[in-house]
Amino acid sequence: MTNNVVDLESARSVCQQCGIFKLCFPMGLNMGELDKLDSIIKRRQPLEKGQYLYQAGDPFKSIFALRSGSLKTYLMSQDGSEHVIGIKMPGDLLGLSAISSGHFINSAKALETSSVCEIPYERLEELACLIPGLQHHLSSMMSREIQEEQEKVAICGKMPAEARLASVLVTLSERFASRGFSANDFNLSMSRSDIANMLGLAVETVSRLFSHFQEEGLIKVERKHVQILDKEKLTALIKMN
Amino acid sequence: MTNNVVDLESARSVCQQCGIFKLCFPMGLNMGELDKLDSIIKRRQPLEKGQYLYQAGDPFKSIFALRSGSLKTYLMSQDGSEHVIGIKMPGDLLGLSAISSGHFINSAKALETSSVCEIPYERLEELACLIPGLQHHLSSMMSREIQEEQEKVAICGKMPAEARLASVLVTLSERFASRGFSANDFNLSMSRSDIANMLGLAVETVSRLFSHFQEEGLIKVERKHVQILDKEKLTALIKMN
DNA sequence: CGGTCAGTTGATTCTTCTCAACGGAAGTGG
DNA sequence: CCACTTCCGTTGAGAAGAATCAACTGACCG
Numbered sequence: 001m002t003n004n005v006v007d008l009e010s011a012r013s014v015c016q017q018c019g020i021f022k023l024c025f026p027m028g029l030n031m032g033e034l035d036k037l038d039s040i041i042k043r044r045q046p047l048e049k050g051q052y053l054y055q056a057g058d059p060f061k062s063i064f065a066l067r068s069g070s071l072k073t074y075l076m077s078q079d080g081s082e083h084v085i086g087i088k089m090p091g092d093l094l095g096l097s098a099i100s101s102g103h104f105i106n107s108a109k110a111l112e113t114s115s116v117c118e119i120p121y122e123r124l125e126e127l128a129c130l131i132p133g134l135q136h137h138l139s140s141m142m143s144r145e146i147q148e149e150q151e152k153v154a155i156c157g158k159m160p161a162e163a164r165l166a167s168v169l170v171t172l173s174e175r176f177a178s179r180g181f182s183a184n185d186f187n188l189s190m191s192r193s194d195i196a197n198m199l200g201l202a203v204e205t206v207s208r209l210f211s212h213f214q215e216e217g218l219i220k221v222e223r224k225h226v227q228i229l230d231k232e233k234l235t236a237l238i239k240m241n
Numbered sequence: 242m243t244n245n246v247v248d249l250e251s252a253r254s255v256c257q258q259c260g261i262f263k264l265c266f267p268m269g270l271n272m273g274e275l276d277k278l279d280s281i282i283k284r285r286q287p288l289e290k291g292q293y294l295y296q297a298g299d300p301f302k303s304i305f306a307l308r309s310g311s312l313k314t315y316l317m318s319q320d321g322s323e324h325v326i327g328i329k330m331p332g333d334l335l336g337l338s339a340i341s342s343g344h345f346i347n348s349a350k351a352l353e354t355s356s357v358c359e360i361p362y363e364r365l366e367e368l369a370c371l372i373p374g375l376q377h378h379l380s381s382m383m384s385r386e387i388q389e390e391q392e393k394v395a396i397c398g399k400m401p402a403e404a405r406l407a408s409v410l411v412t413l414s415e416r417f418a419s420r421g422f423s424a425n426d427f428n429l430s431m432s433r434s435d436i437a438n439m440l441g442l443a444v445e446t447v448s449r450l451f452s453h454f455q456e457e458g459l460i461k462v463e464r465k466h467v468q469i470l471d472k473e474k475l476t477a478l479i480k481m482n
Numbered sequence: 483c484g485g486t487c488a489g490t491t492g493a494t495t496c497t498t499c500t501c502a503a504c505g506g507a508a509g510t511g512g
Numbered sequence: 513c514c515a516c517t518t519c520c521g522t523t524g525a526g527a528a529g530a531a532t533c534a535a536c537t538g539a540c541c542g
Binding site for chain 1: 339366369386439
């Protein structure tokens with residue numbers, strides 16, 4: 001690393017250097033505003049696979065922006081069983097559902113080594129009063145999360161197993177693409193049982209569907225590595241019951 | 242209506258007179274702030290049963306607060322089939338999922354005569370910059386909606402039919418209670434097919450479950466009128482698959 | 483090199499859907 | 513006010529989809 005690079009780094013905010021700059025918070029802010037935001041964000045030690053970012057019941061102080069890696073979020077029911085809600089990818093925000101109650105409702109666990117920015121929520125609200133664009137962006141991110149969760153309700157409630165898995169694969173593909181990764185060749189960070197759990201299916205059903213999809217020539221799958229061969233047909237499978 | 246009443250009305254903001262004052266927006270605001278908020282809220286003509294508050298694709302200008310009555314919100318899929326997302330009751334906000342995209346994603350239809358307050362969103366954001374409590378309240382409402390949708394994903398994805406209906410009945414009971422209505426004796430505003438659709442079940446399944454619950458002495462049901470006889474047992478049915 | 487865990491596959495069972503028929507409520511038009 | 517239609521809700525019988533149970537294979541880990 002040369003001095004040039006170091007100079008450049010000190011001149012630009014850390015957010016500006018971040019690979020997911022466009023996906024994350026600072027959209028549409030000017031330099032001064034970006035610096036203010038940058039100053040309240042805490043960069044954390046990367047999480048190792050299996051570590052928690054937060055657990056249900058923890059007091060809510062901050063929301064988090066995922067910089068790299070991936071996490072699963074899940075609810076815990078009385079009997080101690082996990083219910084996977086979703087998979088978070090770089091650029092996603094975590095913890096938004098905790099604002100209203102003041103403690104985390106779900107738990108977030110790293111599926112692989114992941115780095116996360118911590119954004120103290122009180123300071124973010126203070127800042128949002130000063131920077132109108134920031135307030136709107138925060139509301140917008142929350143709005144989008146509501147929208148996504150509503151779509152999940154429709155998927156999980158009304159689609160047959162085949163359509164649910166097709167939907168996950170297509171959605172993942174699009175999410176990878178929007179982050180600059182390959183849309184048709186990627187690695188699942190979650191296990192079959194996480195996928196099954198998230199979709200409300202048995203592991204065996206998911207496993208069979210992967211096999212079927214492969215036999216039909218829609219995908220090529222080997223353990224966690226998935227290639228999408230026929231996105232058209234895969235998308236066509238996403239139908240309601 | 243006497244002059245006294247008119248005087249009272251002009252002295253107090255309309256929000257303060259509203260029956261759902263505590264549930265709705267103005268929580269924790271002082272008089273001056275309340276007046277400001279009050280001044281941007283538009284009271285609309287009541288919606289008749291079957292009328293739309295908004296439809297998917299409509300441009301987003303305002304969010305709405307339901308004052309009385311009830312609405313269903315639903316997504317429309319390509320093939321034109323409805324997918325009921327939820328039932329809104331007095332004090333609920335509608336339209337929050339439209340903020341990010343600028344147009345409504347779902348449609349909202351009145352299940353009975355309903356009155357709604359319209360809150361122009363741009364003006365609300367302006368106001369939120371001036372009234373910190375308001376911004377927090379808005380974020381908090383959105384956060385709670387995310388939380389509720391996440392719980393629905395768990396319900397629809399992983400619960401057997403029996404548990405899904407039990408969950409709806411218990412949740413409705415609690416929502417009625419929190420609005421000052423009877424928790425154990427209420428009228429469903431939605432049809433069996435709306436309930437079935439919302440739960441991802443066939444109408445016949447829902448109908449059979451109502452009958453079973455009644456045979457078991459858990460509820461008494463006659464068309465839309467439901468009485469909860471044994472909330473304990475009903476709650477105990479809410480189990481994952 | 484066992485041992486454990488993740489994933490796959492097969493056989494069977496159970497839940498829920500679909501198809502079908504029917505009763506009753508509400509609404510319409512004469 | 514009554515006959516008619518239509519829609520909503522209920523119930524039964526059979527079919528289909530997915531879960532469960534069980535056995536097996538191959539990774540990964542110490």
